[in-house]
Amino acid sequence: xxxxxxxxxxxxxxxxxxxxxxxxxxxxxxxxxxxxxxxxxxxxxxxxxxxxxxxxxxxxxxxxxxxxxxxxxxxxxxxxxxxxxxxxxxxxxxxxxxxxxxxxxxxxxxxxxxxxxxxxxxxxxxxxxxxxxxxxxxxxxxxxxxxxxxxxxxxxxxxxxxxxxxxxxxxxxxxxxxxxxxxxxxxxxxxxxxxxxxxxxxxxxxxxxxxxxxxxxxxxxxxxxxxxxxxxxxxxxxxxxxxxxxxxxxxxxxxxxxxxxxxxxxxxxxxxxxxxxxxxxxxxxxxxxxxxxxxxxxxxxxxxxxxxxxxxxxxxxxxxxxxxxxxxxxxxxxxxxxxxxxxxxxxxxxxxxxxxxxxxxxxxxxxxxxxxxxxxxxxxxxx
Amino acid sequence: xxxxxxxxxxxxxxxxxxxxxxxxxxxxxxxxxxxxxxxxxxxxxxxxxxxxxxxxxxxxxxxxxxxxxxxxxxxxxxxxxxxxxxxxxxxxxxxxxxxxxxxxxxxxxxxxxxxxxxxxxxxxxxxxxxxxxxxxxxxxxxxxxxxxxxxxxxx
Numbered sequence: 001x002x003x004x005x006x007x008x009x010x011x012x013x014x015x016x017x018x019x020x021x022x023x024x025x026x027x028x029x030x031x032x033x034x035x036x037x038x039x040x041x042x043x044x045x046x047x048x049x050x051x052x053x054x055x056x057x058x059x060x061x062x063x064x065x066x067x068x069x070x071x072x073x074x075x076x077x078x079x080x081x082x083x084x085x086x087x088x089x090x091x092x093x094x095x096x097x098x099x100x101x102x103x104x105x106x107x108x109x110x111x112x113x114x115x116x117x118x119x120x121x122x123x124x125x126x127x128x129x130x131x132x133x134x135x136x137x138x139x140x141x142x143x144x145x146x147x148x149x150x151x152x153x154x155x156x157x158x159x160x161x162x163x164x165x166x167x168x169x170x171x172x173x174x175x176x177x178x179x180x181x182x183x184x185x186x187x188x189x190x191x192x193x194x195x196x197x198x199x200x201x202x203x204x205x206x207x208x209x210x211x212x213x214x215x216x217x218x219x220x221x222x223x224x225x226x227x228x229x230x231x232x233x234x235x236x237x238x239x240x241x242x243x244x245x246x247x248x249x250x251x252x253x254x255x256x257x258x259x260x261x262x263x264x265x266x267x268x269x270x271x272x273x274x275x276x277x278x279x280x281x282x283x284x285x286x287x288x289x290x291x292x293x294x295x296x297x298x299x300x301x302x303x304x305x306x307x308x309x310x311x312x313x314x315x316x317x318x319x320x321x322x323x324x325x326x327x328x329x330x331x332x333x334x335x336x337x338x339x340x341x342x343x344x345x346x347x348x349x350x351x352x353x354x355x356x357x358x359x360x361x362x363x364x365x366x367x368x369x370x371x372x373x374x375x376x377x378x379x380x381x382x383x
Numbered sequence: 384x385x386x387x388x389x390x391x392x393x394x395x396x397x398x399x400x401x402x403x404x405x406x407x408x409x410x411x412x413x414x415x416x417x418x419x420x421x422x423x424x425x426x427x428x429x430x431x432x433x434x435x436x437x438x439x440x441x442x443x444x445x446x447x448x449x450x451x452x453x454x455x456x457x458x459x460x461x462x463x464x465x466x467x468x469x470x471x472x473x474x475x476x477x478x479x480x481x482x483x484x485x486x487x488x489x490x491x492x493x494x495x496x497x498x499x500x501x502x503x504x505x506x507x508x509x510x511x512x513x514x515x516x517x518x519x520x521x522x523x524x525x526x527x528x529x530x531x532x533x534x535x536x537x538x
Contacts, residue, residue, distance in 0.1 A: 044513035049531060052524055217436065217487025238409075238460035300457055300464060302438065311439045311457070328439040332490050366395075 009037065025359070027350075030107060034346045039339045043332075059085055059159060059294065062322065067153050069327065074116065075101075075108045076305040078157040081325070083238055083267035085159055089294045095282040097161035098240040103277045104148065104156045105239075105303075106270040107174075110181065111140040112306035113263045113270075116358045117119035117188060121259065123203040123355040129191060131312035135383050136184045141176045146173055152199020160286025171278050178271050181278045185267045192260040193286040202256035206341045206353040209254055219333045222357045225262040233302040241332065244276050259356045305330055307358050331359050389434065389463055395465075396428045404529075411464050420470045423479050426467075427458070430484055435460035437481070440491035442499040444473075447528030452499055454475050462505060471501065473526075480505035498525040 008224035009030045015023040030038035050069055054062050079101050086093060093101070114137040123128035141151050147170050148154035156162050159215040192198060208218065213226035228237060233241045233250055247274045251258035294316035301312045310328030317323040336358035342350050390412045394404060397414055400421040406412040409485035416425065429435065443453040456467040471478060480503045481488040492503045493512040500523035503509065509519065514534075524531040 040508075042512070044511065044515065047513045050526065052531060213434070215486055217485070236459075297407075299408075300439070300441075300466070303466075304461065309438065313439065313441045313455070313457075315443065324441075324443055326439070326441045328491070333487060336487055336490065 007032075014350075016042075023359075027354075029350065030151045031347055033043070034315075034348070035312070036345055036347055036350065041335055041339055043335070044208055047235050051325055053329060054322055056321070058320045059290075059292075059322065060075075063159065063324065064153075064155070066325070066327070067155065067157075069329075071152050072112050073108060073305045073307065073310075074153045075104050076155055076303055076310060078155075079105060079239065080301050080303040080310055081276070081314065082157045082159055082310040083303070084299045085294070085310050085322075086290070087301070088297045088314060088316045089291055090157075091160055091288055091290060093161040093242075094285045094288060095240065096165075096278060096284045097163075097286050099244070099281055100162045100164065100166060100279050100286070101157065101248075102127060102240040102244055103166065103281075104154060105146075106273050106277070107140060107144055107147070108154075109306045110267055110270050110274075111137055111144065112358075113267050114140065114181075116263060116355075117260070118313045120352065120355045120358075121198075123220065124198060126201075127199055129198075129358050132184075136181060139181055143174050143177045143215075146170065155279065158287050158290075160290040161338045162284070165286060166278070166281060174274065174278060178274060180272050182268070185264060185271075189261070190269075191259065192264060193380075194223075201349075201352060202260060205349055206345065206356055207255040208337055208341055209251070210252075212340070213254070213337070216336045217333045218357075219330045220304070220358075221249075221259060221262045222308065222334045222337065224249060224256035225251045226323070227252045227377040231310075232302045232309050236302060238301070238303055240277070242338045244273055244280075246270075247271055256352060256356045262360075293318060294320075296323075298324075307331060308334065331357065335359065345373060384506055386463055389460065389465075392432055393434060393465055395430075396432060396434075397425055400425055405412070410462050411466065413466045413468060414507055416470050419471050419478050422456070422469060423484065426445055426484055428487070429465065433460075434458060435463070435465055437485045437491070438464075438496055440488065442495050442501065442525060444499065444525065444527045447526075450474070452501065453477060454495065454501065454527075456481075476501040476502055478502075480507075482506065498521070499523050500526065 012029045012031055015026040026042040028040045029036050050065060054065055060328050066081045067074040105194050114133050117140055118130040118133040145151045148156050148164055156164050161297055208226045209228040211227050213223045219358060227250060229250055233246050234248055246269050249262050249269060251262050296314040296316055296318050303310050311328040313326035314322055315324040338354050338357055342353050386409060386414060393412055400416055402417045403413040438457045438459040441455040450473055451470045452473055454469045458465040478501060480492055490512060492506055495501050496503050496509055497511055497514050519534040522534040
C-alpha cells in the first residue's frame with residue numbers, strides 16, 4: 001500500500017552564534033529541499049543602548065562612544081557625529097582638518113573593502129583569496145597605526161578639527177603602501193571577474209534589480225552594484241569631498257559578481273583620492289575652538305561609510321550633553337535585501353548572499369545584556 | 384530639480400496638511416504636519432513626485448514632563464532633505480505604517496515601536512527587532528526619564 005507523506009515546510013535556524021560571521025545574528029530559513037522559500041531576521045544581540053548612553057555623556061565623551069559602535073568603520077561614525085555637532089555649534093573645522101578627516105575615511109574604506117573581499121571569498125570557499133586579501137590589508141592597517149597610533153579606533157576627530165597631522169614621513173609610507181596595494185587590487189579584479197570556479201558562486205547569484213534595490217532601500221556598494229547611482233560623497237559632499245571628488249562606481253548586473261566589482265573598483269578610487277589629498281593637503285590649523293554648551297537646535301548628517309549611507313541625527317538643548325543622538329547605519333537598510341534575495345536560492349548560497357551586503361551587526365545593534373550569577377545587568381550599570 | 388523648485392513642489396503638495404514650513408538651512412525643508420493621519424497621503428504624494436527616498440525615521444521625546452512624542456520622517460534627494468514632523472500623544476501614541484508604500488520603512492518602524500512605545504498600525508511584524516524577547520512590556524527605553532534597567536526586574 002502506498003504511504004502518503006505530508007510535505008511540511010522545514011525550518012533551518014542559523015545563529016545567533018553565526019557559523020560564518022564573527023558577529024551575532026539570527027536567521028530563520030524555511031526550506032523546501034535545498035531551496036529557501038522564506039527567510040526572517042532577528043537582530044539585537046549586540047545592541048548596547050548607545051543612543052540612550054549618548055544622552056548621559058557630554059559632547060566630547062560621545063565622540064569616543066560613537067567611535068565604538070563599529071570596529072571597522074569607527075572613523076566615519078565619529079566624523080558624522082562631529083560634523084553634525086559642529087553644525088549645531090555653528091563652527092567649521094579648518095580645511096587641513098577636513099582633508100585629514102577625508103584621508104582617514106578613505107584609508108578606512110580601503111581596509112574595510114579589503115577585509116570584506118576576504119570574508120566574502122571565505123564564504124565562497126576561496127580561502128586563498130581570503131588569506132591574500134587579509135595579508136595585504138595589513139599594509140593599510142600599518143599605515144593607519146603609524147598615522148593615528150591605533151589599528152582600530154583611530155580617535156582622529158576632535159570637535160572642531162582633528163588631533164593628528166600628516167608629515168613627510170607619513171606621506172612617504174602611505175604612498176609606498178598604496179603602490180603595493182594597487183598592484184594587488186589589479187590582481188583581485190582579475191580574479192573576481194575571470195576565475196571560473198569563483199564565478200560559479202557569484203555570477204547570477206543573489207541578483208537584485210535596480211528597481212528592487214530602490215524599493216528595498218539598499219545603500220552603498222550593494223545599491224551601486226544594482227545600478228543605483230547614489231553616493232553621499234558625490235550627492236551631498238561633506239568635509240573636503242567638494243575639493244577631492246570621487247567618481248561614481250556603478251555596475252548594472254546586480255549580482256554578487258557586481259558587488260565584488262564595485263568594491264574592488266572603489267579601492268582604486270580610494271587610492272586615487274588618498275594620493276590627491278596627500279598631493280594637495282591644505283596648510284593651516286588643525287582645529288578651532290568649540291563651545292562647551294550648544295544652544296537648542298537639531299541637525300541630520302549623512303555620510304558615506306564603507307557599507308553605504310550612514311545617518312546621524314543630533315539634537316542639542318543648551319547644555320553640554322545632547323538631547324538625542326540617533327544613528328541609522330547602512331547595514332539595517334541592506335539587511336532587508338538579504339531576507340528577500342535568498343528566497344529561491346539554494347541554502348548553500350545563503351552565507352555568500354549575506355556576506356555580499358558586507359553586514360555589520362555591531363553597527364545595527366546597540367545594547368549587550370550581561371548575565372552574571374543570575375543578576376542581569378546592562379553594560380551601563382557596570383560603569 | 385534644484386532646491387528652490389523641489390521645496391516649492393513640496394509646499395504645493397503638502398500645504399493643506401501642513402501647519403507651517405521652515406527652512407533652517409538652504410538644503411533642508413521641515414514640514415510641521417497638522418495631523419498624524421495625513422502621513423500616508425503625504426508620503427504617497429512625495430513618492431509620486433519622486434521627491435526623495437526615506438533615509439530614516441527618528442523618534443523624539445521632548446521631555447518626561449511633556450505629553451507628546453515627535454516622529455520625524457527624513458526624505459533625501461541629492462543634497463536636499465525634506466523632514467516631515469508629526470506629534471502624537473504619549474498616552475495613545477499611534478501612527479500608520481508606511482510599509483505598503485515604502486517597504487524599507489519596516490525596520491525603522493519596528494525600532495520606533497519598541498523604543499518609544501508608538502503603535503504602528505498595519506505593521507505586519509510588530510515583534511522585537513532589537514530588544515530581548517524577555518524585555519518587560521511597557522518599558523520604552525528611549526523615552527525620557529525611563530531607566531532601561533527596570534526592564535529586567537522580577538524577570
